[in-house]
Amino acid sequence: MTPMSLAAMAASIPDGAMVALPPDNSIPSVALAKALIRRRARGLRLVGVPISGFATDILIGAGCVAEVNTSAVTLGEAGFAPRFSAALKAGTLVVRDATCPAMHTMLQAAEKGVPFMPLRGLIGSDILANRPDWMVIESPFGTGEKITLLPALHPDVAVFHAVMADSAGNVWVGRRRECATIAHASQRSLVTVERVVEGNFLEDERLCPGAINATYISGIAIAERGAQPSALLDEYGFDTDYVMAYARAAKTEAGFAEWCAEHVFDNQAVAAE
Numbered sequence: 001m002t003p004m005s006l007a008a009m010a011a012s013i014p015d016g017a018m019v020a021l022p023p024d025n026s027i028p029s030v031a032l033a034k035a036l037i038r039r040r041a042r043g044l045r046l047v048g049v050p051i052s053g054f055a056t057d058i059l060i061g062a063g064c065v066a067e068v069n070t071s072a073v074t075l076g077e078a079g080f081a082p083r084f085s086a087a088l089k090a091g092t093l094v095v096r097d098a099t100c101p102a103m104h105t106m107l108q109a110a111e112k113g114v115p116f117m118p119l120r121g122l123i124g125s126d127i128l129a130n131r132p133d134w135m136v137i138e139s140p141f142g143t144g145e146k147i148t149l150l151p152a153l154h155p156d157v158a159v160f161h162a163v164m165a166d167s168a169g170n171v172w173v174g175r176r177r178e179c180a181t182i183a184h185a186s187q188r189s190l191v192t193v194e195r196v197v198e199g200n201f202l203e204d205e206r207l208c209p210g211a212i213n214a215t216y217i218s219g220i221a222i223a224e225r226g227a228q229p230s231a232l233l234d235e236y237g238f239d240t241d242y243v244m245a246y247a248r249a250a251k252t253e254a255g256f257a258e259w260c261a262e263h264v265f266d267n268q269a270v271a272a273e
Contacts, residue, residue: 001169001220008051009190009221012033013157016043016066020107020182024053024076024230024238025175029161029192031226034264037062048153049107049178050100054229056080060093061256067152069096071103077240078247083256091137096218099131106153110185115152116220122148158186161227162212163235165193169214170201174233183216187218192223194235 004012009032013019022028026049033055036044041064046056048070056073059065061083073084087093090175098106101119109117116135122128123136123146139145160179162171171191173179183189189212201211229239229246246263249255 001165001167001214001215002224003193003196003220004261006031006035006192006202006221006223007039009192009219010041011235012190012219013044013159015041016045017156018047018154020047020049020158020186021052021055022049022160022176022178022182024055025050025231026079026178027161027173027227027232028053028055028230029059029159029190029223029226030055030228030230031161031223032159032190032221033059036064037260037264040064042066045069047107047153047182048103049182050098050103052084053081054246055084056129057250058246060084060087060267061250061253062260062264065093067094067096069098069103071098071100073232073241075247077241082107082247082250084134086253097127099127102134102150104181106150107155107181107185109150109152110154111181116149117152118147118172119150120147153185155182155186156188158182158189160189160191161223161230161232162191162193163195163233165191165217165220167196167198168200168202169217169220170202170211171214171217171220172207172211174210176233179215180212188218189216190219190221191217192226194224194226194232196220196222218238228232 003106045067051072201207214273231238249259
């Protein structure tokens with residue numbers, strides 16, 4: 001598979017698309033999120049798997065997002081996600097509240113090709129009052145027990161970062177299997193990688209368990225350090241100072257705009273595309 005440019009990858013995601021993103025403790029593609037901001041994407045419907053973080057917040061702040069379907073939006077130790085919080089208070093964002101198990105369950109249903117899957121633990125919570133698409137039924141096996149059914153969730157695009165891709169188009173994500181789940185559940189998967197290497201991961205006993213088959217990969221773009229400030233397995237660690245500085249700057253709309261000018265629209269970032 002021939003790598004595409006980051007700009008071309010961002011251009012291939014249409015306005016209004018449902019885009020699935022892994023959390024900050026996995027391998028989100030912050031590089032592609034920034035490219036979507038530069039493209040001035042609009043109306044995106046983000047799916048946090050199972051929670052949302054830095055990439056989601058900067059996309060919201062840039063006006064790219066209409067809806068978020070997730071169990072939380074947070075910057076972890078840096079506190080609340082400031083632009084998400086501002087959009088929520090302003091009423092400019094639709095939030096479909098969920099739980100971590102619920103997000104995984106809906107995507108696993110899509111992955112398995114079934115229309116829904118049951119899930120325990122939701123009955124008795126307030127969340128059901130705000131999710132009319134979730135249904136409580138009595139067990140069909142005559143036990144009298146009630147259970148919640150969740151519909152399959154089919155994102156238009158899965159977006160994540162990976163350490164590497166091979167010349168056959170397979171990508172290696174190591175133990176981050178939620179990336180495989182969203183790749184299987186989505187119509188397309190767009191992956192930024194640190195590098196492309198020769199060979200075939202599926203023929204390597206050590207690499208095969210952590211690889212996603214090229215069948216599920218629609219496009220690859222090289223973006224060195226593309227997950228930062230998130231950590232990337234053994235490649236680099238989480239940049240706490242960067243996220244803390246962002247959280248302080250993004251408390252105000254003006255501060256966020258200044259941050260974007262420096263970290264998203266700077267000449268180096270644009271030249272890299």
